[in-house]
Amino acid sequence: MRSLENQVAVVTGASRGIGRAIALSLAKSGAKVIACARNEAQLESLAAEAAESSCSGSIIARSLDVSDSAAIATFVDEVAGEHERIDILVNNAGITRDGLLMNMEDDQFDDVITTNLRSVFWMTRAVSRLMMRARKGRIVNISSISGIMGNAGQSNYAASKAAVIGFTKSVAKEYAKRGITCNAVAPGFIVTDMTSVLPDGVKSSFKDVIPMRRFGEADEIASVVTFLASPESSYLTGQVLVVDGGLHM
């Protein structure tokens, strides 16, 4: 599938995990992907992997801390200067700082809200100005099943991910007439660094309640994001696609 040929895509949090898989999937579909995160070495190895593989598109590594609003503004200006437009934005960067509510520190709450939510606002506001001018665009925000179901020990994270869903629907309504779609993907448990830190007991108890009895792979999120970024999803906006092996239904 090469339906994204000549499309310029920005993917945040692309150095590893789900974001890395999304960047590769978009590049395989022909997009020119600007992959951002803080870890430049991981981004460079991702760009090299795309160059060495049979990708019809390409990956360009760009260092970016999404918790820095000024850095986001500069980044979007630079990308607009170099590539003229951004057709696809995937807001994927995210962190967890889990803990029970009674013990949660202010910075534990604020850091998660800044990286997972405020960054989505800053990035989408800046990029959508370019999309408005072009009268087309695809925005995909990575939420989480925790934002839908809640999760003990994740009041900060679940709040940020639920807010991303409200944000997604509002942006979808604002831009629907302008050729810009905005959707969210809510993954369940996916095998990445984020979930590797969970104790084995927690992992197996979650597996017991997932109807498919397994965690998902990053590629299984990437394929859904690539569909949402493609012309094939042209009549789909304001939706939350839950990709969780049947956990929430």
Ligand code: NAP
């Ligand atoms: P991960 O393996 O921990 O990767 C997180 C990515 O976010 C990394 O590329 C990291 O890059 C980037 N990131 C974090 N803080 C950043 C910052 N301040 N600026 C720029 N980039 C930043 O996590 P993942 O599992 O792939 O998660 C990706 C997204 O999916 C997140 O939004 C997460 O909440 C969501 N999600 C994951 C799961 C799951 O089960 N894994 C489930 C539901 C939702 P650097 O460290 O290099 O900056």
